[in-house]
Amino acid sequence: MTFVVPDLEIYEPPKPPKGGSQANLGKNITAAIIPLIACLYVGLVILAPALSVVAQAFAKGIQPFLDNLSSPELLSAVKMTLITAAIAVPANTIFGLAAATAIARKKFRGKALLLSIIDLPFSISPVVVGLMLVLLYSPSHGVFGSVINSLGWKIIFSWPGIVIATIIVTFPFMAREVIPLLEEEGWEQEEAAKTLGANDWQVFWKVTLPSVRWAALYGLILTTARALGEFGAVSVVSGNIRGETQTLPLFVEDAYKQYQTELAFGAAAVLGGVALVSLLLKLVVELLLEQDKKAREIKPDA
Amino acid sequence: MAPAWLRPGTLPKLKLPSWPWRITWLYLGLVLFLPLGAITLKAAGVGPAGFWELATTPEAIASYQISFGLAVVASLINGVFGLVIAWALVRCRFPGQRLLDSLIDLPFALPTAVAGLALAAVYSSENGWLGEPLYRLFGIKVAFSAIGVAVAMVFISLPFVVRTVEPVLRSLEKEQEEASWCLGASQAQTFFRVVFPQLLPAILGGIAQGFSRAVGEYGSVVMISSNIPFVDLITPTLIIQKLEEYDIDGATVVGSVMLLFSLASLLVINIIQVWGQRYQATSTAVG
Numbered sequence: 001m002t003f004v005v006p007d008l009e010i011y012e013p014p015k016p017p018k019g020g021s022q023a024n025l026g027k028n029i030t031a032a033i034i035p036l037i038a039c040l041y042v043g044l045v046i047l048a049p050a051l052s053v054v055a056q057a058f059a060k061g062i063q064p065f066l067d068n069l070s071s072p073e074l075l076s077a078v079k080m081t082l083i084t085a086a087i088a089v090p091a092n093t094i095f096g097l098a099a100a101t102a103i104a105r106k107k108f109r110g111k112a113l114l115l116s117i118i119d120l121p122f123s124i125s126p127v128v129v130g131l132m133l134v135l136l137y138s139p140s141h142g143v144f145g146s147v148i149n150s151l152g153w154k155i156i157f158s159w160p161g162i163v164i165a166t167i168i169v170t171f172p173f174m175a176r177e178v179i180p181l182l183e184e185e186g187w188e189q190e191e192a193a194k195t196l197g198a199n200d201w202q203v204f205w206k207v208t209l210p211s212v213r214w215a216a217l218y219g220l221i222l223t224t225a226r227a228l229g230e231f232g233a234v235s236v237v238s239g240n241i242r243g244e245t246q247t248l249p250l251f252v253e254d255a256y257k258q259y260q261t262e263l264a265f266g267a268a269a270v271l272g273g274v275a276l277v278s279l280l281l282k283l284v285v286e287l288l289l290e291q292d293k294k295a296r297e298i299k300p301d302a
Numbered sequence: 303m304a305p306a307w308l309r310p311g312t313l314p315k316l317k318l319p320s321w322p323w324r325i326t327w328l329y330l331g332l333v334l335f336l337p338l339g340a341i342t343l344k345a346a347g348v349g350p351a352g353f354w355e356l357a358t359t360p361e362a363i364a365s366y367q368i369s370f371g372l373a374v375v376a377s378l379i380n381g382v383f384g385l386v387i388a389w390a391l392v393r394c395r396f397p398g399q400r401l402l403d404s405l406i407d408l409p410f411a412l413p414t415a416v417a418g419l420a421l422a423a424v425y426s427s428e429n430g431w432l433g434e435p436l437y438r439l440f441g442i443k444v445a446f447s448a449i450g451v452a453v454a455m456v457f458i459s460l461p462f463v464v465r466t467v468e469p470v471l472r473s474l475e476k477e478q479e480e481a482s483w484c485l486g487a488s489q490a491q492t493f494f495r496v497v498f499p500q501l502l503p504a505i506l507g508g509i510a511q512g513f514s515r516a517v518g519e520y521g522s523v524v525m526i527s528s529n530i531p532f533v534d535l536i537t538p539t540l541i542i543q544k545l546e547e548y549d550i551d552g553a554t555v556v557g558s559v560m561l562l563f564s565l566a567s568l569l570v571i572n573i574i575q576v577w578g579q580r581y582q583a584t585s586t587a588v589g
Contacts, residue, residue, distance in 0.1 A: 030489075031394055038390035039402060041383045045457055046405050048431055049420035050412070056423055095329040102322035116568060120334065123564040123571075125518025127538035131557040132337035134545065135344045141550045143340045168333050200321075229413025231521030236542060249415035253525060256419055265423075268416045275411040279404060282411075 050272065056261070057269035068266035076243045077251035077267070083159065084234075084247060085227040088166040092223050096174020097216065101208060103175075104182035115179070118172050129168050130236025133161055157239030162247060165233035170226045177219035178212050185211060214289040221285065225278035229271060338561075345558040348551050356555035361531050362540065366559075369537040372448060373516035376455035377463075381509045384463025385501070391464070392471045406465070409458050414521025421445070421454050422526045446528040451536060454522040459512030466508035467501055470578075474500060503578030510574055514567040518560065 058065055068074065103114060121129065137155040139145045148155060155161045189211065193203045209216070231249040238245045240254060248267055255264035345353060356362070390396070391403055409417065424430045425444035427437035436442045444450045474497065482492040520538040527534045535543075537560055544553035 034386055035390040035394045035396040035399075035402075037383070038387040039398065042387065042402055042405050042460075044432065045453075045460060046408050049417070049424045049457070050405075050408060052424040052431055053416065053420045091329075095325060098322040098325035098329075102326050112572075116572060117330065117334070120564075120568065123514050123518070123568045125520065125538050125560050125564065127520045127541050128341075128518070128557045128560050128564070129337070131541055131545065131553055132341045135550075135554060136337050136340035143343055164333065168337070171329070171333060225411055229416070231413060231415045232519075232538065235520075236545065249413045249521065252413075252415045252419055253521075256422075256525065264419060268419045271413045271416045275408070275413065275416070279407055279411050282407070283404065 053265060053268050053272050056265040059265075060262070064262065065266055065269070068263050069270065071263060073243050073246070074248075074251060074263065074267055077246045077248045078270075080159065080162070080244075080246060081228055081248040084163050084166050085224060087163045088170060088227045089220065089224050091167055092171045092227075093174055093216075093220060095171055096178060096219060096223075097209070099175040100178035100182055100212070101204065104179045105187055118175050121169050121172055126165075126169055126230065126232025127236055129233040130165055133165055133168075133233075133237050137161065137164075156237050157241070158245060161237035162234050162245065165237050166227050166230050169230050169233050170223045173222040173226065174216065174219035177215045177222070181212050181215045182208070214285055214292050218282065218285045218289060221278055221281050225275060228274055341554060341558060341561065344550075344554045348555055352551070353555050353558075356552050357559050359552075361535075362537075362552075362556055362559075364532045365535055365537040365540040365556075368448065368451070368534060369517050372452045372536075373455055373459075373513050376452050376516050377459055377509045377513035379456055380460050380463050380512050381505055384460065384508060384512075385467055385505060387464045388467040388471055392468060406461050410461050414458065414519065415525065417457055418454060418522035418525030421450070421457060421522060425450060425453060425526065445526050446534075448534040450526040451523050451534050454526045455516035455519060458519050458522055459516045462512035462515065463505060463508030466504045466511070470501055470504040503574055507571060507574040507578060510567060510571045514564065514571065517563065517567075 099118065103111065134142065134156055136142050137144055137148055139149045139154075139156070142148065142156070153160075155164070189207050190203050193207045194200075198206065229249055230247075231253070234247055235250055235253070238247065238250060240246055240250055242251075242254065246254065248271055252264050252267045252271065255261075255267065348356065387402070387406065391399065391406075412420075422445050425433035425436075427433045427443045427445060430445065433444050436444055442449065444453060478496055479492050482496045483489075487495070518538065520536075520542075523536055524539055527536065527539070529535050529539055531540075537556060541553050541557050541560070544550075544556065
């Protein structure tokens with residue numbers, strides 16, 4: 001402590017006040033106007049519509065809302081949606097983790113191209129995704145139509161089509177979240193595990209997976225949220241048969257078109273609730289991810 | 303910890319380096335390449351002359367104009383407001399900031415059918431919270447018109463610009479701006495000459511992503527549009543209508559046009575990203 005030269009402590013470069021650079025310039029007006037515009041815009045475009053769903057769903061109180069929820073057609077749509085997610089999400093998780101372990105650590109020609117290919121479903125219109133499946137599996141005009149007919153399968157206008165459509169629009173999420181994290185991490189831990197005699201499977205379970213757990217969880221939340229809410233791709237292949245091949249988002253649109261407004265808003269409120277839960281979970285995982293990153297940044301210095 | 307069945311010796315040795323690749327290619331093949339192959343095959347079956355004819359029918363061209371035109375408008379609006387919101391989130395402190403931050407992600411999280419229903423309800427010119435006053439005071443009909451389609455596109459593409467600009471804005475070094483002020487530049491000069499050029503790749507990238515998403519969007523748009531050809535019928539809805547009329551060739555061709563657009567937009571977005579990384583690389587090299 002006695003070695004500290006006091007003169008050095010006295011000089012501190014002038015710091016801008018806490019209000020940010022705007023306040024520093026003495027232009028407090030812009031500092032107030034920008035948040036105001038931002039809030040107004042988000043309020044008009046996002047908050048008002050979101051609140052209106054809640055208001056409409058509960059317009060007549062809680063009891064009618066609950067009655068709407070117990071409508072058999074709505075329950076069947078919920079079931080269809082849950083089945084779809086129950087197949088699509090695990091399948092995409094396996095693919096996402098496999099693709100991430102395969103791609104992230106390697107440098108090879110065409111890596112950027114492969115990453116773009118994985119991202120492709122995000123740029124293709126969901127309707128085109130549905131169209132492609134019809135052109136592939138439709139019994140009357142699909143490429144595999146005759147094969148599917150002779151096998152007696154039903155893919156289009158049935159649940160397998162809905163599941164495949166959901167898988168296509170949601171598969172990039174997991175790989176996208178996990179790959180950047182694995183790229184940042186080195187091979188060292190895995191190599192250490194291997195030197196100590198672990199086999200590849202063990203390395204994956206005990207070293208790779210734990211190191212990307214929060215990113216994987218984040219990807220899982222995004223995949224699930226989108227799988228539960230997908231509309232465009234599913235609407236092309238589902239046939240939209242009430243009580244059979246209708247998922248919850250399709251039910252919302254159908255009920256609205258049939259002027260069953262209360263049912264539509266009831267179902268929409270359920271989906272909106274799911275979206276809110278996914279947002280909250282995302283926030284929690286984001287915090288965990290940040291803590292994890294900080295912990296890692298400290299390690300090499302220590 | 304790992305379950306007991308993972309102990310050494312209890313599992314047959316797997317060749318991990320090849321297994322992930324096998325899963326990746328098999329999966330991509332089944333869910334991506336096969337459908338892409340199907341549409342390519344069907345489109346090729348139509349023949350170049352037929353393709354051109356079906357791709358340029360008057361209703362198809364009108365739908366492109368509506369889809370692309372309104373998506374340009376929506377993504378430019380979001381380009382401006384996305385920048386304002388990102389600035390508010392990064393550079394300002396105000397009550398409700400966290401809430402604003404969370405609300406930005408709502409269009410990503412909310413199923414598009416719910417978004418469409420919500421927008422149709424709130425912008426309805428008969429009893430909507432916002433639509434009724436707009437209609438009464440200004441005579442503007444939002445829901446079930448082209449304006450409504452643009453509003454839906456604005457809604458679903460809003461997060462892109464905010465979320466691409468935010469990290470870049472956060473990483474900017476205050477010193478540069480301080481230096482610029484010290485050298486006598488005004489606030490506007492500092493913004494347009496020092497800050498804005500560094501944000502530009504992120505803004506353009508966000509606009510391009512939002513545009514690409516808005517062009518392909520179906521769920522929210524179909525519910526707020528009246529779906530009248532030549533007025534507010536978007537291309538994805540046209541594809542669905544053609545499928546429902548069993549005009550498979552027509553649907554295939556218009557779908558292929560959209561697919562080609564998606565590939566082109568992916569290329570543009572990648573180019574913008576590479577360009578943006580060049581900026582980032584130079585700034586980290588200095589820092």
